[in-house]
Amino acid sequence: MTVLFEDFNDIDDLAAGLNDPTPSGRIMAVIELADSADPAAIPYLAGAISDADAGVRKQAALALTDFDGPDTAAALVVALADSVQEVRDAAAVSLTELKEPAAGDALLPHLGSADEFTLVACLAGIKELRRPEAMEPAIAALEHPSPTVRMQAVGVIGWLQDPAALSALQKAAADVDVQVRRVALTALGFSRTEAAESALIAALSDPHWHPREAAAETLAKSGGAACVSHLRRALDDDYWQVRLKAVRSLGKLGAREAAMQIGPLISLDIPNLRKECAAVLGELAVPETRSFLAAFEHDSDPDVRKNVRWALARIDAAAA
Numbered sequence: 001m002t003v004l005f006e007d008f009n010d011i012d013d014l015a016a017g018l019n020d021p022t023p024s025g026r027i028m029a030v031i032e033l034a035d036s037a038d039p040a041a042i043p044y045l046a047g048a049i050s051d052a053d054a055g056v057r058k059q060a061a062l063a064l065t066d067f068d069g070p071d072t073a074a075a076l077v078v079a080l081a082d083s084v085q086e087v088r089d090a091a092a093v094s095l096t097e098l099k100e101p102a103a104g105d106a107l108l109p110h111l112g113s114a115d116e117f118t119l120v121a122c123l124a125g126i127k128e129l130r131r132p133e134a135m136e137p138a139i140a141a142l143e144h145p146s147p148t149v150r151m152q153a154v155g156v157i158g159w160l161q162d163p164a165a166l167s168a169l170q171k172a173a174a175d176v177d178v179q180v181r182r183v184a185l186t187a188l189g190f191s192r193t194e195a196a197e198s199a200l201i202a203a204l205s206d207p208h209w210h211p212r213e214a215a216a217e218t219l220a221k222s223g224g225a226a227c228v229s230h231l232r233r234a235l236d237d238d239y240w241q242v243r244l245k246a247v248r249s250l251g252k253l254g255a256r257e258a259a260m261q262i263g264p265l266i267s268l269d270i271p272n273l274r275k276e277c278a279a280v281l282g283e284l285a286v287p288e289t290r291s292f293l294a295a296f297e298h299d300s301d302p303d304v305r306k307n308v309r310w311a312l313a314r315i316d317a318a319a320a
Helices: 011-019 023-036 039-048 054-066 070-079 085-095 101-106 116-127 132-141 147-160 163-172 178-190 194-203 209-222 225-234 240-252 256-267 271-284 287-294 302-319
Strands: none
Touching: 011 023, 011 039, 023 039, 023 054, 039 054, 039 070, 054 070, 054 085, 070 085, 070 101, 070 116, 085 116, 116 132, 116 147, 132 147, 132 163, 147 163, 147 178, 163 178, 163 194, 178 194, 178 209, 194 209, 194 225, 209 225, 209 240, 225 240, 225 256, 240 256, 240 271, 256 271, 256 287, 271 287, 271 302, 287 302
């Protein structure tokens, strides 16, 4: 019988390159093992995590990005303790690519690590795995002195979307660190409760614009009719980024009463904001806003022109 195709990349043969006397040769073997995309390569790559050369160890940690599962996660956790920071960094990046929930088994024991880098990496790695067992250590991590740890902990809690953690997210929404507050406010989007809405409305008055922007955007998911008046006030925010999110949320909430307040914003010298205003005015289709749109039918920005013409067509169709 004629064999038309033959596997010339037997994993054992490729792995033999890991015994090369030169680091460059071993690095090439690691790359070839990764390129094979064969799960049988995982044990060999895991072994390369302990190579004598830091360059080989780093390449092995990067190569494991293309694989998943408990064995991959366990090897990367070993690399987090490497003496060379570049190796640790590579392992941390690869951990964020894990998608198989079972991979979390290797990360859960380290969610209380005293080493900040390891703790951050494991929180970031387990986030998208949505392991319920991560909730308790994540809530505990909200008390950590490092804002980076607290931010990753909020991410874990947000992905789990457990109503029992609502009070923890509310507390994080008032954190002393701006970015922790921003992430917490975004995470509140899963909860359509008065408590979540109240926290988001309060954040529209935050002294920093990043949390205000996050709150304005999240209110479209977590807020109701009661938040419309607060979003309308956000249309006068000093930062256009906050105004843009407020416009978008008012559109998603179908707040036609805000249309005449959104209309003048289309004249601001910020293309992204003009484009969003035009789109939302089209969604709301309030006839009185036609004059605002018509003035920018020939805007210098093609995306603005496209949205303006679409919005005018929507208004005219609604009137007809």
